[in-house]
Amino acid sequence: MQIDVISDTICPWCFIGKRRLQRAMDMRPSIVFDVKWRPYQLDTTVPRGGMDRQAYMRLKFGDDPKKIVEMYKLIAAEGEKDGIAFDFAAIQRRPNTLDSHRLIRWAEGHGVQDEVVERLFIAYFENGEDIGDIRVLADIADICGMDGVVTAQMLEDGTDLELVAREDQIAREMGVTGVPAMIFGGKLAVSGAREPQVLASVIDRVTEMSGGEPAVQDDEED
Numbered sequence: 001m002q003i004d005v006i007s008d009t010i011c012p013w014c015f016i017g018k019r020r021l022q023r024a025m026d027m028r029p030s031i032v033f034d035v036k037w038r039p040y041q042l043d044t045t046v047p048r049g050g051m052d053r054q055a056y057m058r059l060k061f062g063d064d065p066k067k068i069v070e071m072y073k074l075i076a077a078e079g080e081k082d083g084i085a086f087d088f089a090a091i092q093r094r095p096n097t098l099d100s101h102r103l104i105r106w107a108e109g110h111g112v113q114d115e116v117v118e119r120l121f122i123a124y125f126e127n128g129e130d131i132g133d134i135r136v137l138a139d140i141a142d143i144c145g146m147d148g149v150v151t152a153q154m155l156e157d158g159t160d161l162e163l164v165a166r167e168d169q170i171a172r173e174m175g176v177t178g179v180p181a182m183i184f185g186g187k188l189a190v191s192g193a194r195e196p197q198v199l200a201s202v203i204d205r206v207t208e209m210s211g212g213e214p215a216v217q218d219d220e221e222d
Helices: 012-026 053-061 065-081 098-109 113-126 134-143 148-157 161-173 196-209
Strands: 002-007 034-039 181-184 188-191
Touching: 002 012, 012 065, 012 113, 012 196, 034 098, 034 113, 034 161, 053 065, 098 113, 098 134, 098 148, 098 161, 113 134, 134 148, 181 196, 188 196
Parallel strands: 002 034
Antiparallel strands: 002 181, 181 188
């Protein structure tokens, strides 16, 4: 079953959604999944070089620090359930995410797309790294078995820049206004970081729609 996940690399709910999707897929071991990661920029106005994170948050949410702190607490609590150690205080830059999406696109051809997405999320949300920095992206490429030097050169050269931006636009034309958005088997779409049991039930429904047998195991985890 192909699952298309439209997400952004600076979206905390996309990180949570990724972990929950994996748990849902683990509940259905008899199904072979092919997860494709698709680009979406939550804010296309961020400069290519990124900007100061605190300044960005003030522009987006106002000067009330309590509002931001409460939001962080909620996200951190949800992330903890899925083994994510969010460290929002460590994040200094709010990057433009177009280059990270280009890396994700190239990673598909190397068979390491899911690993690259995971490492991008960890780099940004747990380690506070600037995933708009070509050096950081090249290091992630290297770690995942790609050629970091070639990746850096492609990022510098603007390879696939317009193509990835167009894919982002296509998602908007499809009606996507928030992420994560997941499309299961080209038949059913789910928005938001839904619980694994919900995603597993969607997988079952798509399996039935495709003429297969639904899973009979309990959705509850041990």
